Amino acid sequence: MTPPLASGGCAVRPASTRADAGTPRSQTKRCRLSASDRAAGRLRAWVATQLAGWGLEHLRDDLTLIAAELAANAVRHAGSAADVRLTLRSGGPRGPYVRLEVVDAGPGFDVAAVTATWQDEEMLLGCRGRGLLLVAGVSSRWGCGRIARGHRVWAEVACTA
Numbered sequence: 001m002t003p004p005l006a007s008g009g010c011a012v013r014p015a016s017t018r019a020d021a022g023t024p025r026s027q028t029k030r031c032r033l034s035a036s037d038r039a040a041g042r043l044r045a046w047v048a049t050q051l052a053g054w055g056l057e058h059l060r061d062d063l064t065l066i067a068a069e070l071a072a073n074a075v076r077h078a079g080s081a082a083d084v085r086l087t088l089r090s091g092g093p094r095g096p097y098v099r100l101e102v103v104d105a106g107p108g109f110d111v112a113a114v115t116a117t118w119q120d121e122e123m124l125l126g127c128r129g130r131g132l133l134l135v136a137g138v139s140s141r142w143g144c145g146r147i148a149r150g151h152r153v154w155a156e157v158a159c160t161a
Contacts, residue, residue: 025089025090026089026090027054027088028085028087029050029085029086030085031043032081032083033074033081033082033102034081035078035079035080035082036075039071039074040068040069040072041068042071043068043070044064044067044068046067047060047063047064047086047100048060048064051063056088059098059157063098063157065135066134066155066157067084067100070100070135070153073102073153074102074104080105081104082103083102083104084101085099085100085101086099086100087099087101088159094140094158095158095160096159097140097156097157097159098157098159099154100156100157101154102153103147103150103152104150104151105149135155138157139155139156139157140158141156142154
């Protein structure tokens, strides 16, 4: 694991690329996000920089919104640092897309219970609890699940212009 920067920002690990015979090419960038109240802003800036490096500035608004929501959830609900992975997949049956994954040490949540609240008008008018609804609205696909070291939440955005 890459340790967080002393300032609490993203510590960047080298990018990796993979192109196996018969599989789409992908590029992955990783960072470690500290559990601070500035995590969301720092992750937004990091994601915007990575997208610019890939020439995908047109995805900046959607992916930085997703990044901010997932980072805020990791800090608020898990209270832990988070490992972040941003992957550009350049092919496959769904076409090119960017996937953002945030892994934290928290227990996770019940997707059915969370999405059921999206029908609750009182919740929709409240000040909290709409982050994943926003993620679902701007992403092509999203999901979550328990993993050996915590909880992973991911979202994908298609690379259409």
